[in-house]
Amino acid sequence: xxxxxxxxxxxxxxxxxxxxxxxxxxxxxxxxxxxxxxxxxxxxxxxxxxxxxxxxxxxxxxxxxxxxxxxxxxxxxxxxxxxxxxxxxxxxxxx
Amino acid sequence: xxxxxxxxxxxxxxxxxxxxxxxxxxxxxxxxxxxxxxxxxxxxxxxxxxxxxxxxxxxxxxxxxxxxxxxxxxxxxxxxxxxxxxxxxxxxxxxxxxxxxxxxxxxxxxxxxxxxxxxxxxxxxxxxxxxxxxxxxxxxxxxxxxxxxxxxxxxxxxxxxxxxxxxxxxxxxxxxxxxxxxxxxxxxxxxxxxxxxxxxxxxxxxxxxxxxxxxxxxxxxxxxxxxxxxxxxxxxxxxxxxxxxxxxxxxxxxxxxxxxxxxxxxxxxxxxxxxxxxxxxxxxxxxxxxxxxxxxxxxxxxxxxxxxxxxxxxxxxxxxxxxxxxxxxxxxxxxxxxxxxxxxxxxxxxxxxxxxxxxxxxxxxxxxxxxxxxxxxxxxxxxxxxxxxxxxxxxxxxxxxxxxxxxxxxxxxxxxxxxxxxxxxxxxxxxxxxxxxxxxxxxxxxxxxxxxxxxxxxxxxxxxxxxxxxxxx
Numbered sequence: 083x084x085x086x087x088x089x090x091x092x093x094x095x096x097x098x099x100x101x102x103x104x105x106x107x108x109x110x111x112x113x114x115x116x117x118x119x120x121x122x123x124x125x126x127x128x129x130x131x132x133x134x135x136x137x138x139x140x141x142x143x144x145x146x147x148x149x150x151x152x153x154x155x156x157x158x159x160x161x162x163x164x165x166x167x168x169x170x171x172x173x174x175x176x177x
Numbered sequence: 178x179x180x181x182x183x184x185x186x187x188x189x190x191x192x193x194x195x196x197x198x199x200x201x202x203x204x205x206x207x208x209x210x211x212x213x214x215x216x217x218x219x220x221x222x223x224x225x226x227x228x229x230x231x232x233x234x235x236x237x238x239x240x241x242x243x244x245x246x247x248x249x250x251x252x253x254x255x256x257x258x259x260x261x262x263x264x265x266x267x268x269x270x271x272x273x274x275x276x277x278x279x280x281x282x283x284x285x286x287x288x289x290x291x292x293x294x295x296x297x298x299x300x301x302x303x304x305x306x307x308x309x310x311x312x313x314x315x316x317x318x319x320x321x322x323x324x325x326x327x328x329x330x331x332x333x334x335x336x337x338x339x340x341x342x343x344x345x346x347x348x349x350x351x352x353x354x355x356x357x358x359x360x361x362x363x364x365x366x367x368x369x370x371x372x373x374x375x376x377x378x379x380x381x382x383x384x385x386x387x388x389x390x391x392x393x394x395x396x397x398x399x400x401x402x403x404x405x406x407x408x409x410x411x412x413x414x415x416x417x418x419x420x421x422x423x424x425x426x427x428x429x430x431x432x433x434x435x436x437x438x439x440x441x442x443x444x445x446x447x448x449x450x451x452x453x454x455x456x457x458x459x460x461x462x463x464x465x466x467x468x469x470x471x472x473x474x475x476x477x478x479x480x481x482x483x484x485x486x487x488x489x490x491x492x493x494x495x496x497x498x499x500x501x502x503x504x505x506x507x508x509x510x511x512x513x514x515x516x517x518x519x520x521x522x523x524x525x526x527x528x529x530x531x532x533x534x535x536x537x538x539x540x541x542x543x544x545x546x547x548x549x550x551x552x553x554x555x556x557x558x559x560x561x562x563x564x565x566x567x568x569x570x571x572x573x574x575x576x577x578x579x580x581x582x583x584x585x586x587x588x589x590x591x592x593x594x595x596x597x598x599x600x601x602x603x604x605x606x607x608x609x610x611x612x613x614x615x616x617x618x619x620x621x622x623x624x625x626x627x628x629x630x631x632x633x634x635x636x637x638x639x640x641x642x643x644x645x646x647x648x649x650x
Binding site (some may be wrong): 084087088090091094095096097098099101102103104105106107108109110111112113114115116117118119120121122123124125126127128129130131132133134135136137139140141142144145146147148149150151152153154155156157158159160161162163164165166167168169170171 | 194195197198199201202203204207208210211212214215218221222224225226228230231233234240241242243244245246247249250251253254255257258259261262263265267270273274277278280281283284285287288290291292294295298304306307404405408411412414415416418419420421422423424425426427428429430431432433434435436437438439440441444529531536537538539541542545546548550551554556
């Protein structure tokens with residue numbers, strides 16, 4: 083299983099490089115905050131570790147904090163990116 | 178839930194992320210791309226909730242029910258995230274992204290620690306690869322966390338403002354890193370519960386320290402590179418967390434972010450003509466006092482009225498914004514002046530250097546906020562060939578990115594960095610708060626050129642009064 087994941091890791095790495103080359107510079111900030119929101123995917127790991135530890139134990143509390151932090155990253159990241167992109171307009175677009 | 182169904186749902190989620198990032202890279206579809214990636218995230222979160230490990234935490238007693246705590250945590254995080262995202266000013270964007278990124282890194286670190294607590298309290302042995310990935314999640318998550326917090330402090334001006342000199346920085350950092358890796362290695366191979374705990378805690382502390390000492394010496398002007406590198410790291414941390422808990426979607430999404438962040442970092446480095454290694458391992462440079470004394474020309478100052486007369490006659494004007502525009506919150510005033518100029522029959526463009534401001538694309542966001550159409554925002558490479566035909570270049574709070582020393586003065590610390598050739602325009606106005614060399618402490622010969630006029634004062638006031646001069650006619 084670990085070998086499978088390493089395989090996935092390497093392929094995803096090359097894919098990431100392909101996806102990002104040739105992005106216009108005006109999109110650099112939204113791209114960064116948008117991918118930053120995606121890095122909040124660790125929320126999935128946080129939920130999973132919070133659940134396997136019995137409520138009230140140290141492991142569970144750490145998991146709880148991890149969920150809160152990752153959710154801030156995810157929700158805040160997507161919303162702020164959306165807000166930013168909403169401001170990019172072509173000339174003559176409605177306000 | 179059946180593990181095949183779970184795996185399929187994670188694949189669907191990964192496809193949404195990939196498609197989302199792809200669309201995020203094109204102006205017309207960027208917003209949709211962001212939404213698609215958000216849907217991918219929602220699918221991933223729902224999927225983990227129906228995984229059998231998580232479903233096992235169900236209990237009829239609400240206080241013992243794992244779902245209760247999970248839902249509370251998600252609600253709390255969503256609330257905080259939404260409030261911050263809605264309240265932030267566009268000028269505060271770099272520090273908010275840094276802060277969010279720090280939370281992501283810390284979250285991955287906590288996932289690893291929580292997983293470690295689970296394994297040790299249930300006497301579950303780890304194999305070598307999961308042991309190493311748990312250790313690396315701790316290492317990278319910790320660096321991303323403290324590094325981002327330092328970046329946040331520097332950008333918001335709240336903390337660590339001055340580049341701080343750590344004695345023998347590289348040796349110290351190297352020592353800390355090696356020590357931390359040894360601790361991780363020890364944990365990965367050890368079967369001793371007590372020894373493992375000491376190693377995990379030791380590694381956590383060391384890498385938290387390392388994130389701090391690496392970033393603390395890096396100055397504000399290099400922040401675009403630092404932020405995008407930290408963004409990349411938090412993705413890698415999530416990917417390693419995926420190895421630790423054996424979850425594919427974490428590996429895919431984390432690695433996508435890691436790779437794309439690295440590419441963005443390298444683009445930024447190229448725009449500054451610095452290698453990533455030089456930037457990270459340079460000891461706090463400070464201002465090099467290499468300037469030859471002797472030809473100390475005084476910059477010529479101009480008043481708003483003088484500038485107005487030139488602008489009124491101009492048929493092409495290019496604005497070159499820098500971090501100073503963000504500090505002065507001058508973007509709306511700039512847009513107003515640009516409109517006045519256009520009504521006056523003048524062609525207006527904005528030339529944006531890739532590293533102007535404190536994060537990649539910072540100026541574009543600010544000008545977009547002020548409703549400047551994105552066709553008017555030109556890159557350095559688009560604008561430079563036309564620069565000699567421009568009647569006026571207005572430099573607003575930018576310094577290094579228009580410094581001609583980068584082209585011809587080999588003794589200059591920024592020699593070789595591509596710049597916007599503002600000096601080629603027929604007249605150059607430089608808006609600056611006061612005399613002095615600015616953030617990087619590097620002399621700028623542009624300011625003393627014969628065709629350059631300095632307008633001192635707050636950029637927002639200057640621009641507003643220029644705009645109101647047009648009304649008086």
